[in-house]
Amino acid sequence: MRRERHRKSAWATGHRRKLALAALLLLAFAPLGLLQRHGNEHQEGEPVRAHPHSFDVHKAVEATQRFLSGQLLQAAGAQRQTNVGKLDFANRLRIPPLLSPRRDNSGRSVFDLTLRSGTSRFFSGTSTETWGVNGSYLGPTLRATRGDRVLIHVTNQLPETTTMHWHRMHLPAVADGGPHQPIEPGTSWSPTWTISQPAATLWYHPHPHGETADHVYRGVAGLFILDDAQTARLALPARYGLDDIPLIIQDKRFQADGSLDLALHGISPTGRLGDTILINGTANPHLDVTHQRIRFRLLNASDARIYNIGFVDHRRFDLIATDGGLLEAPRVLTRIQLSPGERAEIVATFEPGEDVVLRSFPPALGTNFVLDRLTGGDDSFDLIQIRAARTLARSPRVPQRLAAQTPVLASVATRTRHFELDDELRINGHQMDMNRIDEVIAADSTEMWEVRNASPLPHNFHIHGVSFQIIEYAGGLPPAGLTGPKDTVYVPPDETVHLLVRFGDYADPAHPYMFHCHLLQHEDHGMMGQFVVVKPSQAGAMPSEHQAGATPHEHHGDHLHH
Numbered sequence: 001m002r003r004e005r006h007r008k009s010a011w012a013t014g015h016r017r018k019l020a021l022a023a024l025l026l027l028a029f030a031p032l033g034l035l036q037r038h039g040n041e042h043q044e045g046e047p048v049r050a051h052p053h054s055f056d057v058h059k060a061v062e063a064t065q066r067f068l069s070g071q072l073l074q075a076a077g078a079q080r081q082t083n084v085g086k087l088d089f090a091n092r093l094r095i096p097p098l099l100s101p102r103r104d105n106s107g108r109s110v111f112d113l114t115l116r117s118g119t120s121r122f123f124s125g126t127s128t129e130t131w132g133v134n135g136s137y138l139g140p141t142l143r144a145t146r147g148d149r150v151l152i153h154v155t156n157q158l159p160e161t162t163t164m165h166w167h168r169m170h171l172p173a174v175a176d177g178g179p180h181q182p183i184e185p186g187t188s189w190s191p192t193w194t195i196s197q198p199a200a201t202l203w204y205h206p207h208p209h210g211e212t213a214d215h216v217y218r219g220v221a222g223l224f225i226l227d228d229a230q231t232a233r234l235a236l237p238a239r240y241g242l243d244d245i246p247l248i249i250q251d252k253r254f255q256a257d258g259s260l261d262l263a264l265h266g267i268s269p270t271g272r273l274g275d276t277i278l279i280n281g282t283a284n285p286h287l288d289v290t291h292q293r294i295r296f297r298l299l300n301a302s303d304a305r306i307y308n309i310g311f312v313d314h315r316r317f318d319l320i321a322t323d324g325g326l327l328e329a330p331r332v333l334t335r336i337q338l339s340p341g342e343r344a345e346i347v348a349t350f351e352p353g354e355d356v357v358l359r360s361f362p363p364a365l366g367t368n369f370v371l372d373r374l375t376g377g378d379d380s381f382d383l384i385q386i387r388a389a390r391t392l393a394r395s396p397r398v399p400q401r402l403a404a405q406t407p408v409l410a411s412v413a414t415r416t417r418h419f420e421l422d423d424e425l426r427i428n429g430h431q432m433d434m435n436r437i438d439e440v441i442a443a444d445s446t447e448m449w450e451v452r453n454a455s456p457l458p459h460n461f462h463i464h465g466v467s468f469q470i471i472e473y474a475g476g477l478p479p480a481g482l483t484g485p486k487d488t489v490y491v492p493p494d495e496t497v498h499l500l501v502r503f504g505d506y507a508d509p510a511h512p513y514m515f516h517c518h519l520l521q522h523e524d525h526g527m528m529g530q531f532v533v534v535k536p537s538q539a540g541a542m543p544s545e546h547q548a549g550a551t552p553h554e555h556h557g558d559h560l561h562h
């Protein structure tokens, strides 16, 4: 544990150094940058206005700038990362098994999850020490239907205290599995709740304060698919593992002996950026498909990497769902960008006998050219090759109406709250304090949350237990990929996002939910706050930023056990 802490403080120091380096590089290039911008205006202007020699001068400046910045970044160890052209897609994609629940005598669906360490073989010839759930890496896919009552026994056989969080699940705060519900080694935690939300692709992962990045990176994560009757009636590909395929996307860095590189000495100020992609824990993967249309459930379960996902031939696909469930109608896209924690469901069409690669293109991070390089903005990765059989079973077209949504108007928001993300990895000037409640919210209320990234760094923003609708994104309407129900959103540097948030009905003044940056190293570093949802009559009586009723060491081991 002491080693861990040393590692983390080293990263924090490194973080400051990286920001300083980025600032220096930018200062050095600022005059060139101005020239370059001037040059661009020139090119866009009428040719008669251009001086005869100016074009060459600016071109030279630009070339020099690009060369020098490339050299400096290279010298700093910040190469552009890519695996394009290096894979042969030899390994068949692993599909996480569906975990069938048993019924207890009160009719609940009971799932058993055991967290343990083990050995994984990602590459031939080497093995890797990993963590997993009911296995050595990642966990089974849980599945439940709206109206089900679930009971989940989570047993921790790991050497460290952890938690298990149900990302985007609408449930009582005490069952949320955040940092206040620790599961010590050798103990179990058994939360129970009723599924009361629309069909969606959710996921589960540890959320122990300060250790989330490590626990997820070692392999503890899985999907939690929710179904409902309306969605089941839609003509969408829905045969799990056949035409409904989960893709859990993670980047890793391995050492020569095959072990996971957990060091934080890398260059990125956002966290670990790996050079190897695992999909569902499979390196170098391919998927054989036998149906014309395939639904992919994409999850970015990475520490810090942001993916901009599309097919290498730029074919169009239908975006049908985002974090919180179905869109009203499909949106036709060629790319979908996902930051850590975000999900998307897409339906793609294949021709008999073809092979096509799904790739992550350089993501649009909206930061400057130095930080872009340092945070993965120049990186591209082949994710998986799809191999279509010579004959494909026909699939129905994607329905033009998906969710029967009742549009929520921004005018129903009863309150606006402001959140500022900064380069010291704080929210509204605070680092996470488990004993401080930052916001008190009335149950069943709708609020506008305005989240501003006041730093040059990439951040995203996640709120526990709810979905939100993006009303305004970076000064305009949300792009197509952000029009569905969301729980995590990328917030570009110097931009603001306006989120219309509907809070739920579970009131509990003693147990908080979290809001945080889902770049896991930022979260672990304290870029997180806490809110409680209380009965509307109590909301006025409780000041914001008060002491939490629950202490950080309160043990809920058997709190909900029946």
Ligand SMILES: [Cu+2]
Pocket (backbone or CB within 6 Å): 458, 459, 460, 517, 518, 519, 522, 523, 527
């Ligand atoms: Cu962040």
